[in-house]
Amino acid sequence: MADAPPRRYADGEVVDAVVVGTGAGGAPVLARLAAAGLHVVALEAGRRWDPARDFATDEREQAKLFWTDERLSAGGDPVPLGNNNSGNGVGGSTLHFTAYTPRAQADDFRLRAEFGVGEDWPLGYDDLEPYYDELEAFLGVSGPPDYPWGPPRRAAYPLAPLPANGAARLMARGCDAFGIRTAPAPNAALSAPYFRDGVGWRAACTNRGFCQAGCSVGAKASTDVTFVPLAERHGAEVRPGCFVTGFERDGAGRVTGVVYVAGGPDGGVERRQRCRAVFLAAGAVETPRLLLLHGLANSSGQVGRHFMAHTGLQLWARFAEDVRPYKGIPGALISEDTHRPPDADFAGGYLLQSIGVMPVTYASQLARGRGLWGDALREHMRGYNHTAGINILGECLPHAGNCVELSAELDARGLPKPRVTFTNGENERRLTAHAERVMRAVWDAAGARDVWAFARNAHLIGTCRMGRDGAAAVVDADGRSFDVPNLYISDNSTFPSALAVNPALTIMALALRTADRFLERARRGEG
Amino acid sequence: MSTTPVPHPHDVTEPPVYPRGTVRALLDTDHVTPATRAALRARLADDPGAAAPRALDADAYAVLRAACARLVPQPDRGTPDGDPPVDVAAMIDARLADGPGDGWRYAVLPADAEAYRRGLAALDAHARATFGAPFAALDGAARDAALGAAQRGAVGDDPLGVPGWAGGPAARWFEELLAEACECYYSHPLAQEEIGYAGMADVPAWRALGLDVVDPREPRPVEPRPLGAAARG
Ligand SMILES: Cc1cc2nc3c(=O)[nH]c(=O)nc-3n(C[C@H](O)[C@H](O)[C@H](O)COP(=O)(O)OP(=O)(O)OC[C@H]3O[C@@H](n4cnc5c(N)ncnc54)[C@H](O)[C@@H]3O)c2cc1C
Numbered sequence: 001m002a003d004a005p006p007r008r009y010a011d012g013e014v015v016d017a018v019v020v021g022t023g024a025g026g027a028p029v030l031a032r033l034a035a036a037g038l039h040v041v042a043l044e045a046g047r048r049w050d051p052a053r054d055f056a057t058d059e060r061e062q063a064k065l066f067w068t069d070e071r072l073s074a075g076g077d078p079v080p081l082g083n084n085n086s087g088n089g090v091g092g093s094t095l096h097f098t099a100y101t102p103r104a105q106a107d108d109f110r111l112r113a114e115f116g117v118g119e120d121w122p123l124g125y126d127d128l129e130p131y132y133d134e135l136e137a138f139l140g141v142s143g144p145p146d147y148p149w150g151p152p153r154r155a156a157y158p159l160a161p162l163p164a165n166g167a168a169r170l171m172a173r174g175c176d177a178f179g180i181r182t183a184p185a186p187n188a189a190l191s192a193p194y195f196r197d198g199v200g201w202r203a204a205c206t207n208r209g210f211c212q213a214g215c216s217v218g219a220k221a222s223t224d225v226t227f228v229p230l231a232e233r234h235g236a237e238v239r240p241g242c243f244v245t246g247f248e249r250d251g252a253g254r255v256t257g258v259v260y261v262a263g264g265p266d267g268g269v270e271r272r273q274r275c276r277a278v279f280l281a282a283g284a285v286e287t288p289r290l291l292l293l294h295g296l297a298n299s300s301g302q303v304g305r306h307f308m309a310h311t312g313l314q315l316w317a318r319f320a321e322d323v324r325p326y327k328g329i330p331g332a333l334i335s336e337d338t339h340r341p342p343d344a345d346f347a348g349g350y351l352l353q354s355i356g357v358m359p360v361t362y363a364s365q366l367a368r369g370r371g372l373w374g375d376a377l378r379e380h381m382r383g384y385n386h387t388a389g390i391n392i393l394g395e396c397l398p399h400a401g402n403c404v405e406l407s408a409e410l411d412a413r414g415l416p417k418p419r420v421t422f423t424n425g426e427n428e429r430r431l432t433a434h435a436e437r438v439m440r441a442v443w444d445a446a447g448a449r450d451v452w453a454f455a456r457n458a459h460l461i462g463t464c465r466m467g468r469d470g471a472a473a474v475v476d477a478d479g480r481s482f483d484v485p486n487l488y489i490s491d492n493s494t495f496p497s498a499l500a501v502n503p504a505l506t507i508m509a510l511a512l513r514t515a516d517r518f519l520e521r522a523r524r525g526e527g
Numbered sequence: 528m529s530t531t532p533v534p535h536p537h538d539v540t541e542p543p544v545y546p547r548g549t550v551r552a553l554l555d556t557d558h559v560t561p562a563t564r565a566a567l568r569a570r571l572a573d574d575p576g577a578a579a580p581r582a583l584d585a586d587a588y589a590v591l592r593a594a595c596a597r598l599v600p601q602p603d604r605g606t607p608d609g610d611p612p613v614d615v616a617a618m619i620d621a622r623l624a625d626g627p628g629d630g631w632r633y634a635v636l637p638a639d640a641e642a643y644r645r646g647l648a649a650l651d652a653h654a655r656a657t658f659g660a661p662f663a664a665l666d667g668a669a670r671d672a673a674l675g676a677a678q679r680g681a682v683g684d685d686p687l688g689v690p691g692w693a694g695g696p697a698a699r700w701f702e703e704l705l706a707e708a709c710e711c712y713y714s715h716p717l718a719q720e721e722i723g724y725a726g727m728a729d730v731p732a733w734r735a736l737g738l739d740v741v742d743p744r745e746p747r748p749v750e751p752r753p754l755g756a757a758a759r760g
């Protein structure tokens with residue numbers, strides 16, 4: 001393939017598309033459009049990192065990867081943001097995602113049809129399957145040869161599973177005894193060196209367990225080492241340090257340019273990039289925030305509404321065995337046997353995963369979840385090396401009252417800070433209670449002691465839902481705004497329901513599909 | 528590379544005790560990358576306690592220091608032959624002065640520095656009202672009682688004149704204080720030695736991933752502690 005140096009476009013030049021954000025939703029669009037020969041620019045608020053040089057194996061130092069512009073968290077169950085939820089830099093939240101990449105199952109997309117609650121998607125598993133296949137091959141997902149759940153797979157995972165760490169072995173022991181099937185989890189981290197055209201060789205995972213604070217060896221398939229270099233090989237320009245604040249529009253309401261501040265909140269310079277189309281991929285807080293700021297694409301009134309966050313209860317336990325929870329891919333083992341539990345008194349389901357943990361994260365959770373301090377805190381933490389966890393990833397229904405709004409407080413740029421309001425509903429509470437019973441039984445069977453539950457919600461989902469009807473949704477199944485025909489959204493905000501799996505692989509699959517549909521439309525000469 | 532089994536009696540209930548100096552020794556080896564070494568060395572060398580507070584005034588800082596001494600007590604540090612204590616309060620003040628924050632806050636709380644000022648003032652006022660002395664002058668048990676009240680939100684409105692602090696906001700602020708104190712303390716190499724953490728030494732790849740096995744460069748407990756042995760060493 002052509003090894004063209006990345007292009008540099010002038011602001012006055014009209015590019016085919018501007019992509020706002022380079023995380024899970026933005027980078028795949030950028031690469032796809034560039035590969036089709038389009039002139040594309042990505043505007044990314046964060047900076048560009050050199051993982052080998054810049055990433056320390058130290059949680060405090062790596063706080064620099066998180067989104068630090070202040071957000072307000074409200075509601076009955078305020079969701080921790082910052083390190084729990086979003087990244088900052090070329091690569092977005094994939095810089096610190098844990099690389100867990102199960103596919104959604106077919107029934108995940110039809111919750112309302114199945115249970116009469118939640119929301120159905122305007123597309124289904126079949127629409128995404130080819131993209132799941134493509135992504136697993138491109139990213140280099142490590143996984144078991146025969147994945148036990150979901151529709152039959154057309155291709156095996158390209159790489160063998162990553163090794164099982166202590167937590168995975170303990171969870172497997174407990175699940176075996178309790179009668180739950182497990183499998184090595186699919187992880188977008190390389191169990192062997194891997195080559196892809198346009199990306200080159202990436203090194204294998206060194207089991208350093210640090211995915212949530214940045215992979216210094218490039219084994220984890222964050223977009224900065226996968227789709228971003230691919231896009232650049234095809235001539236895309238990636239501009240870090242560019243915070244998008246608004247849009248230029250013509251008389252017909254189409255976007256004609258993107259306004260951004262280059263060079264940080266203080267002393268930044270306002271600039272504008274002219275374009276024929278824009279793809280918002282700023283994540284499920286900043287995307288609706290931008291639209292709300294400008295009253296854009298919101299004739300449905302759905303922008304910012306139906307914010308969801310997976311139920312993510314963690315059950316921590318102490319074992320006689322030496323576990324060393326800092327080693328190995330953190331989420332090494334999975335079970336989807338609880339995808340639709342037969343004795344459920346709730347809609348949807350959840351998956352189970354084993355989890356390792358870094359010490360600062362664990363101590364922080366201990367403080368928030370258990371309120372331990374003094375001698376009891378230090379005593380407990382001295383058992384850190386004997387600690388293992390199980391985590392669920394559970395369905396979260398879209399509730400109208402859970403939302404992202406503009407608050408009255410202004411940030412350093414003079415823009416209203418976003419306020420995220422979240423309260424678990426009855427369904428989330430029942431699902432979590434069910435999961436806690438199952439996990440306690442598993443840990444009991446594995447020989448755990450001092451078991452404690454840390455309730456949490458994770459992942460920022462919804463807020464610009466897709467649907468069939470422009471009166472009830474912000475974008476259609478192609479990610480295209482019903483109101484502004486050359487504005488697309490490609491990130492976690494378009495999910496109409498949460499899905500009982502981790503979101504990144506599905507965000508990327510939707511992103512590639514959105515880009516393909518855009519290209520088809522362009523080929524047909526439609527704008 | 529070989530891996531080493533860690534012997535342990537299967538009814539261990541006491542947490543293990545690890546030797547001192549393990550992380551500091553690893554920092555001198557090629558098991559640590561330059562970026563990691565730089566971050567940890569800087570934290571080890573930092574003696575923020577020597578400087579005056581920058582975000583908080585002297586009164587608030589005195590309360591913070593006295594609170595941190597109970598939240599993360601370090602009676603084993605600062606002795607003539609021991610390591611210096613980890614200065615958690617100074618790390619918090621430095622963060623408040625220099626930012627950035629952690630990207631979010633509970634909507635019921637004001638901005639971080641303001642929340643600390645109010646929370647510390649309310650804690651001090653509670654101490655004076657309940658024990659007739661400033662918080663920093665109380666003995667350990669009384670300070671623990673006052674901190675327990677703050678944890679439950681059972682302190683009065685802060686004396687800085689802003690109503691509505693008692694209850695939800697006070698309890699949330701305590702949660703923030705405790706979480707930050709924990710994060711500061713356990714990010715320090717001395718605390719990481721204490722818990723036998725060696726994750727920073729991640730070169731080359733870890734090989735010993737199972738149960739009861741460690742790579743040769745990982746610290747092992749001073750001695751395995753059978754059930755019923757004395758609590759601490
Ligand atoms: C600790 C952690 C672990 C996780 N683990 C997993 C996992 O194992 N598996 C999984 O599937 N998911 C995981 N996730 C979730 C996953 O990372 C996110 O769901 C996903 O990255 C979201 O993609 P996105 O495109 O919506 O947003 P992001 O990836 O967050 O990308 C948004 C980008 O937009 C940029 N941006 C925002 N506003 C602007 C602006 N105004 N101008 C310019 N740029 C802007 C941001 O800097 C960012 O780069 C994890 C998340 C966290 C926090």
Ligand code: SF4
Binds near residue numbers: 207210220
């Ligand atoms: S566990 Fe593997 S993928 Fe994760 S950060 Fe470490 S080397 Fe990278």
